Amino acid sequence: MDLQTRKISFVQEFLRIQNEEIISGLEKMLKKRKSELFESNLRPMDLKQFNNEIDQALDDSENDRVIKATDLKSKIEKWI
Numbered sequence: 882m883d884l885q886t887r888k889i890s891f892v893q894e895f896l897r898i899q900n901e902e903i904i905s906g907l908e909k910m911l912k913k914r915k916s917e918l919f920e921s922n923l924r925p926m927d928l929k930q931f932n933n934e935i936d937q938a939l940d941d942s943e944n945d946r947v948i949k950a951t952d953l954k955s956k957i958e959k960w961i
Contacts, residue, residue, distance in 0.1 A: 895907070
């Protein structure tokens with residue numbers, strides 16, 4: 882069975898679930914597994930990339946391409 886067929890089968894089975902505990906458990910498991918996969922693919926940046934990002938941040942600051950932390954917090958609160 883290929884991946885696409887397996888996903889369709891899983892979604893069909895998922896839609897038949899009537900138990901909220903099972904749904905919650907699957908949501909938690911999915912979130913945890915996605916986080917684990919993301920973290921396993923993280924790689925440290927090299928020194929050149931690090932210095933380039935610092936230079937870019939300094940340039941952004943000097944040219945007023947920044948946002949205050951309080952303004953950012955207000956924007957983030959509107960996302961929820």
